[in-house]
Amino acid sequence: MKQKIYMNRELSWLKFNERVLAEAQNPQVPLCERLSFASIYQSNLDEFFMVRVGTLVDQLLIDREIRENKTKMTSQEQLDAIIPEVKRLNRKKDTIYEDLMEKLEHYGMKLVNFQKISKKESEYLRKYFKAEIAPLISPTIIAKRQPFPFLKNKEIYAVAVLETKNGKERLAIIPCGSGVFPRLIKIPGKDAYMLSEEIILHYVPRVFKGYHVKSKCLIRVTRNADIDADALYDEDLDYRDFMEDLIKKRRKLAPIRLEYTREMDGESIETICGYLHLSTDYVFHSRSPLDLSFVDGIRDCLRGESELFYERRVPQKSPQFKDHKSIIKQIEKKDKLLSYPYESMRPFLNLLREAAEDEDVVSIKMTLYRVAKQSQIAAALIEAADNGKEVTILMELKARFDEENNIRWSRRLEDAGCRVIYGLDGYKVHSKLCLITRKTKGGIRCITQIGTGNYNEKTSRLYTDLSLMTADEGIAEDAANVFQALSMGETVQESEHLLVAPNCLQNRILDMIDEEINYAKAGEEAYIGLKMNSLTDKKIMEKLIEASCAGVKIDMIVRGICCLIPGVKGKTENITVRSIVGRFLEHSRIYIFGAKGREKVYIASADFMTRNTLRRVEVAAPVYDPDLKLQIIEMFITMLSDNQKAKEEDSEGNYKRPENQDTPLNSQEFFYQQAYDQAMERKNL
Template identity: 55%
Template sequence: MPDSACYKNRELSWLQFNERVLDEAGNKKVPLAERLTFAHIYQTNLDEFYMVRVGTLVMQSESEEDERDSKTHMTSKEQIESILKETKRLEKKKYAIYTELLAMLKECNIEIVNFKLVTEEETAALEEYFDEHIAPFLSPMLLSKQQPVPFLTNQQLYSAVLLSNKKGKAKIGIVPCSGVFKRLIELPTRPGVFVLAEELILHFVAKLFPKYTVRGKSIMRITRNADIEVGDVYDEELDFRNIMEHLIKQRIKMAPVRLELSREIDQEAQKELAKYFGIKNSHIVKVDTPLDLGFFSDIRTKLRAMPTLFYKKRTPRPSSMLDMRKSIIAQIEKKDILLSYPYESIKPFIKLLNEAAEDENVVSIKITLYRVADKSEIVDALVDAAENGKEVVVVIELRARFDEENNIEMSKRLEDAGCTILYGLEEYKVHSKLCLITRSINDSVSFITQIGTGNYNEKTSALYTDLSLITADKQIGLDADKVFKALLIEETPEKTTSLLVAPKTLQKSILKNIDAQIALAKEGKDAYCAFKLNSLTSVPIMEKLIEASRSGVKIDMLIRGICCLIPGIKGYTENITVVSVVGRFLEHSRIYAFGRENPNVYISSADFMTRNMTKRVEVAAPVYSEVLKQKIMHIFETCFNDDEKGKQLHPDGMYYSREINKKPLNSQEKLYDEAYKA
């Protein structure tokens, strides 16, 4: 059997991950209000997937080059066909779950109804509401050869109406269904019973086209390609921030890659819609649920009086390793600190920055920012430091997809405060999570270095699982200084001593560490690797993992999302086990461990993906403290043994639930319990 049989297509693997998200929406053990959230996350995940990944494949399929998936050798066209087929299957599953959720909401005295379940009296009241509160804000349009095709905004709701005039000539009407009016419209006769605004508009849409007969109608939503790169809008007369602002404007006008309909309409009308909006007929998808599940957040608000319908309230705990009443810098100089989010609070790191902003011995603060919170205390601390005369260097990545606008605004604020701003590198995105505080005491230099797996974002630190290492180790500080010095002259470091830095040294070091375990296995010794990642797609690393498995190295992997390597295949990957945990918090930390006894342990910003290894600046940091190593491996083992939210990837390429503990283990709840007890 060739090695290629060990691989799975990246896009289809991602759809499997999103199905695991959908499974949580259908999980009866999850509180009802949280199930609503998972359903909405599933939809928004899928929207972004179509905007980015399918958008890329569509452009590839239209080019003259025969681009294929490097692992399964599927063409772009074959991948699109498989994605559309799988999407239609998942829509059926989503509809079954949505129906179940509506039934459960009804038991909580909340109903979403259509006009089949509305009385004549209620219909008359809704018509009056439509006339007074919605119709004045609507702008109905006709598709016509005489007029330009109306621009439909990405992911907005529209009514598509099939019309005939008195002469029998067919027309298509378009009505925007989003506006100043509210989405959930309560029936005046039945409190807690709601009609969606788009359904109300669709029901009375004939009133907007009085000279026509309505032959058919549907709610419609377009998803546009968002895969646009800086080079596509490059203008040598603009600075990089202006280019990114231009890119954001260009993105909203890009070609559609999917058109969703809430009702069946005849094939001729579908073809006409596809022609008008420049989309293939095969990319029209029938959806039986509402096309936008964003209204679930409004329903969650209405359920707040019933706390049992939500997860048990948890708040990030103070770290037991630190005393917040004392200097953070002084404590870190004595020992390395590891913060584990969301179980432990990000506040010690924020206090560290605030302390550095005021410390007369601090000369500079350098940091890489990828995604920051809207109202960021971290940015506030950097501004304070700059205004206090510290040198503050901020590498802010303006190409962080869908966060460009926020990052542009943050860069302006930081620049106004006197910070030195870098926008990343032309060839590489700066994705590392690295902060370096440099101090000078009696002409002697010292460093406080923070390396993380997740963004400097207070909001996501309470929602994502991430690790943050803070150390006064001199060599790590010198390496971090090398990274920033290289970035300042638009380069990447060629060589470092302690830190592993992509694109030059990270992948080589990972392969070298795996080779060391292969050598142990060939000597008949215990050989082991453990990895916690978001995704695995890198062919060189997967080839090395296959080699390690065939040599007898035991490999345990926690991979939340995409996994292109199929484990358990005899003679190839039989020594590899892959588990995915999808639960209350988004698993986001990256851990690399090599060896069973006294392992070499790293935390990192990088997944094992081609882009992370070769197209981004990433940093992995060694963990030297035995106490912190034990803490990290405890986190790994707890998640790996999760049999409530963890599913195992089998040799058939499918994920299955498992029962390995006497009492089902929910790793996230266990780790939070431990944080509360610490």
């Protein structure tokens, strides 16, 4: 039987989410952090259904014979494979959750139900329900004059089958997520809590007096969020108004999944699905709560128990910058690199603040994709505009699920006098690019910053990312061309130093892979090292297979989706794939081409996905400084040696702990300790 070399994208993503769930089960992870990983698994799955499953269902409406280009599976075949796998993973999640909650009882934290409390406590909850919850809920009984209500995306509802005195059945629904009462209800006199939806469900008979409650359960609907903004955009509309309307539409899209707890007879479930116009294939039973976001409240209650949490880590000062000296002058003297979250973002923030006040600075141009709600970066840009600088911002309003925040900031930036551009037709602007232009006595001088992650102070403490700052004139010229093209609603057609999608990134990557193939064919050592979030671009994968067959050694660190299966004899046997899932979200993208002594090193905003390489504006920057180049290569080698948080993909597409069981190495903890040690050395100088 011919061995597969490609894996379906959606099934590969589910394997990634299983690696997230594995951290919830990992006894080496502190207990409250394990609970967070269970919650992350669930929120990841929500988005997977809203976007990816939603896309597949939409494809069925268009053409049932559409096939994806790697495994040639139809949309229906993909859905048929996804559903049983999700059910398997959810059963695993339920077991892990129950185990975690049982362990938390040793720390005095109990989440109880009505079978686990005394009569006195039950009486307290009855009074609490009557006084604090009942006045705020809006129960509905479905009838001819009372149609089935709209169920909000991801909100929890109590559902009951009611029987009238004459034997007729009615369906009743109570929303459980008003936001007015807390989700975690404290039971007086003990360290125990109950979820508000459990209280509502228990007192359903008190809400619907005069009816016999035949059965009841909690349900949660997930709605399709897959909207193609560019396909719907009317150019006669204000783009911000259009995006706001799009967000409202997303909230009302068709249901894509129904989850429920407790036991409800199949006929009632079918009735609910009928109202939702949803196939029963997309119904999932859960033993654990339908929304695990309440675990943040549990974490807050247990903050005093330090062993339940990761050791506190704080981003450190970068040894590359000197205090109380001009950031601009330091960058002009030598390129700088920040590594988040191990090093603080402060030097970059200080760069923007200095640029806002520097009399020589004439303009700041920047792309913004996901901005923090309380953004110091946006505040610095507003200050620059107030000081008379020309500030041009490419604000990507199509950053999925961050649109509202971006819209709000775009208005504030515009009101401050910034020129705000709202992306391009047909392309998302996903690049992380900043260009500061100064007019000095010596002529025009520029500082260019290129990053792998968003300009977001919050995520810079949670995601691993790299930020390069350089005074290189060639890079600045390419960056200026990128911004000029964006200002004209166009994309860059060619560039010398930067790799810029959609027109000059994928083709340049293929050329550099070809260079390594030629070295290998000439009998010389050839090497490619790649780190990214996802790998789905078939054209690049085909070229990597060709390189492997030619004898090029290829090491890849791919956190999430990886559609290329390594280690397949005669095809990908020279390729290794690892995924690191740990305390911090691996987000940096690194491309290394060339064996030792001739390496070309890039950092980038782009994964090797077709959407990134051909349908977005992305930027990869060369690292020319020898010290920084070596630093990135050493980081990459360290991550390849991780044997604690890394999983290695085998030739069957399964992920396992690496066989290298030498000295335990958690690369993320290694980098943080390194940052602390360097900060201490600097302090002692």
